[in-house]
Amino acid sequence: MSRYVIRRLLQAIPLLFIISLVLFVLMRASGDPVATMGGRRVMRPEDRQRLARQLGLDKPIYTQYLYWLIGNDWATIDTDGDGEPDMPGDRRGVLRGELGKSLVSRGKEAWDIIWERLPNTLLLMIPAEIVIILFSLIVGIFSALRQYTLADNVITAISFIGYSMPIFFVALISMYLFSVKFKEWGLPFLPTVGMFDPKLGKTPSQVALHMVLPIFSMASISIAGYSRYVRSQMLETISQDYIRTARAKGLSERAVISGHALKNASLPLVTIIGLDIPLLLGGAIVTETIFAWPGMGRLFVDHVSRGDTPVVMGILMIIALAVVIFQLLTDILYAWLDPRIRYE
Amino acid sequence: MEIAESNSITNMQFEPETKPLTFRELSWRRFRRHKMAMAGAVMLALLVVYCFGGTLFLTEEYANFTDTKIILQPPSAEHPFGTDTVGRDILARTIYGGQISLLIGISAAMVGVLIGVLIGALAGYYGGLVDGILMRFTEAMFTIPQLFLLLVMAKYFAGKIPNVQVMGRSFSGSVILIVVIIGLTSWMYLARIVRADFLSLKEREFIVAANTIGTRNRAIIIRHILPNTMAPIIVAATLGVANAILSEAYISFLGLGVQAPTATWGNMLQVASSGFHKIQNAPWFWFFPGMFIVLTVLSINFLGDGLRDALDPTTVT
Numbered sequence: 001m002s003r004y005v006i007r008r009l010l011q012a013i014p015l016l017f018i019i020s021l022v023l024f025v026l027m028r029a030s031g032d033p034v035a036t037m038g039g040r041r042v043m044r045p046e047d048r049q050r051l052a053r054q055l056g057l058d059k060p061i062y063t064q065y066l067y068w069l070i071g072n073d074w075a076t077i078d079t080d081g082d083g084e085p086d087m088p089g090d091r092r093g094v095l096r097g098e099l100g101k102s103l104v105s106r107g108k109e110a111w112d113i114i115w116e117r118l119p120n121t122l123l124l125m126i127p128a129e130i131v132i133i134l135f136s137l138i139v140g141i142f143s144a145l146r147q148y149t150l151a152d153n154v155i156t157a158i159s160f161i162g163y164s165m166p167i168f169f170v171a172l173i174s175m176y177l178f179s180v181k182f183k184e185w186g187l188p189f190l191p192t193v194g195m196f197d198p199k200l201g202k203t204p205s206q207v208a209l210h211m212v213l214p215i216f217s218m219a220s221i222s223i224a225g226y227s228r229y230v231r232s233q234m235l236e237t238i239s240q241d242y243i244r245t246a247r248a249k250g251l252s253e254r255a256v257i258s259g260h261a262l263k264n265a266s267l268p269l270v271t272i273i274g275l276d277i278p279l280l281l282g283g284a285i286v287t288e289t290i291f292a293w294p295g296m297g298r299l300f301v302d303h304v305s306r307g308d309t310p311v312v313m314g315i316l317m318i319i320a321l322a323v324v325i326f327q328l329l330t331d332i333l334y335a336w337l338d339p340r341i342r343y344e
Numbered sequence: 345m346e347i348a349e350s351n352s353i354t355n356m357q358f359e360p361e362t363k364p365l366t367f368r369e370l371s372w373r374r375f376r377r378h379k380m381a382m383a384g385a386v387m388l389a390l391l392v393v394y395c396f397g398g399t400l401f402l403t404e405e406y407a408n409f410t411d412t413k414i415i416l417q418p419p420s421a422e423h424p425f426g427t428d429t430v431g432r433d434i435l436a437r438t439i440y441g442g443q444i445s446l447l448i449g450i451s452a453a454m455v456g457v458l459i460g461v462l463i464g465a466l467a468g469y470y471g472g473l474v475d476g477i478l479m480r481f482t483e484a485m486f487t488i489p490q491l492f493l494l495l496v497m498a499k500y501f502a503g504k505i506p507n508v509q510v511m512g513r514s515f516s517g518s519v520i521l522i523v524v525i526i527g528l529t530s531w532m533y534l535a536r537i538v539r540a541d542f543l544s545l546k547e548r549e550f551i552v553a554a555n556t557i558g559t560r561n562r563a564i565i566i567r568h569i570l571p572n573t574m575a576p577i578i579v580a581a582t583l584g585v586a587n588a589i590l591s592e593a594y595i596s597f598l599g600l601g602v603q604a605p606t607a608t609w610g611n612m613l614q615v616a617s618s619g620f621h622k623i624q625n626a627p628w629f630w631f632f633p634g635m636f637i638v639l640t641v642l643s644i645n646f647l648g649d650g651l652r653d654a655l656d657p658t659t660v661t
Contacts, residue, residue, distance in 0.1 A: 027499075
């Protein structure tokens with residue numbers, strides 16, 4: 001087992017290098033971040049050149065990647081453009097824990113910008129994931145135990161529709177129904193955008209109220225997909241011999257389901273959750289955009305469109321690292337939960 | 345009794361009452377019996393008729409015709425789906441937007457399938473170093489969630505592809521861009537399936553036989569192994585169309601997709617949902633394009649599900 005873990009970790013290193021190289025090249029080769037830095041003022045070409053030089057954007061792309069990766073404090077850089085290196089570099093590079101300074105919010109560390117947004121994203125995503133897991137299990141098992149009845153068919157139809165919906169369409173419909181229409185009908189209605197009502201301040205109850213619709217939108221789509229999965233797992237499990245044995249022993253149906261079938265049926269869900277958790281960090285790009293939730297997903301969209309390489313690369317590498325780690329953890333956990341699985 | 349029975353057996357052996365069904369006939373029969381799949385196929389056919397037949401009644405000029413006197417009007421007899429912020433007819437725009445959305449879906453899925461099959465086939469057939477490199481690359485692409493990858497690529501390719509003229513109509517270069525990037529970010533899953541199929545098939549006797557008589561690698565891959573992996577490829581291609589339509593909607597929704605005046609269901613929704621007052625006061629504006637996306641994706645998913653059951657009866661769903 002430990003050999004397996006070590007091998008997987010060693011494999012992850014070249015993987016992360018490939019990812020970072022490809023993404024870095026894509027990011028840096030797309031547009032000139034300096035172009036929009038002057039705001040509305042038109043920048044003089046010499047100012048532009050000077051800025052690009054100061055930010056190290058005039059270097060060839062492999063040098064930029066190298067500086068991003070391991071920093072440039074070991075090299076001397078030419079800052080005044082006379083062709084002579086004059087200043088020692090001051091960047092430490094990603095491998096030494098520095099993502100670099102943001103190009104959009106000048107002078108701010110990319111890490112600080114990401115760190116500011118991370119709690120907001122987790123605040124939204126963790127409850128969403130809990131709701132998703134809970135309801136997927138409930139709906140999936142409910143419809144598996146009533147296979148081919150009316151209830152099962154209705155659930156199947158609804159989950160197919162949910163599975164085919166783009167998330168923003170669910171968001172729009174739920175906004176229209178629960179906010180606009182409920183308000184018209186004089187019912188208690190839900191707020192739509194932002195994290196809190198500026199008039200009422202950022203109180204826990206306000207934030208919780210603003211979380212309802214985003215979580216509802218995200219959850220309804222994920223539940224539609226996952227509950228199908230739980231259902232088919234459950235169906236497979238209850239056709240096993242040991243379930244027949246349990247029934248033959250005279251156990252009540254409830255004991256059979258909760259004591260014997262449930263554990264085995266929910267096992268494969270571990271894999272899905274393990275692969276889902278890293279995505280929580282990235283936040284839901286679309287959901288955060290439509291509900292104006294100040295999380296990582298929106299941060300990513302805003303900064304990718306302005307070519308802010310340090311922040312974008314920071315977010316992507318955090319996600320990539322999390323994916324690699326959680327994949328490994330999932331595999332280990334799975335082997336522990338299901339002793340039939342052995343890694344060599 | 346005994347004689348009769350033996351007679352009937354010999355009859356069955358020598359004069360089969362019905363010809364055995366071929367794989368294709370069997371699949372078609374299974375597909376026809378799959379109610380949801382047939383419903384999906386019919387619905388999809390209707391949508392295609394709507395999007396391409398609609399051109400006969402409403403011209404593209406009409407779809408792009410702006411009339412500021414009638415902005416944001418609710419559905420009426422003249423404009424059954426209402427009008428948008430610059431007074432364009434939403435019905436006409438869903439027709440022309442649908443064409444682009446469907447075309448993007450189909451061509452992006454084709455690009456994805458092509459890349460996936462190519463990489464999966466090469467990795468599975470040649471194995472060794474080729475396999476190692478290609479699969480590491482596949483894994484790397486898998487590690488970044490698709491939407492993040494799409495946005496980075498949309499940014500990378502933005503403005504690099506010029507507009508094109510096809511059949512007297514001008515398509516924004518962003519249409520091709522979207523097709524390319526969706527294709528480039530959606531091949532990984534299929535590559536893995538195809539690779540696994542190739543790994544097991546290349547050990548089979550008929551491939552060994554082909555090898556011994558000196559068949560070239562290319563012929564073995566294309567003529568002998570590939571036809572045996574068609575089932576998962578067809579299913580993946582079908583579901584890929586649904587995914588591509590959704591992906592197009594997502595990037596258009598985030599403003600990095602197909603640019604105006606070319607309409608797609610995705611960018612119609614983007615305009616319609618920018619700003620709460622439009623969501624609140626003009627529900628027809630976002631409801632109809634959204635509904636078309638859901639219907640299309642739903643029917644393709646049904647179709648793909650039926651195809652999976654028909655082509656590969658061993659899978660349980």
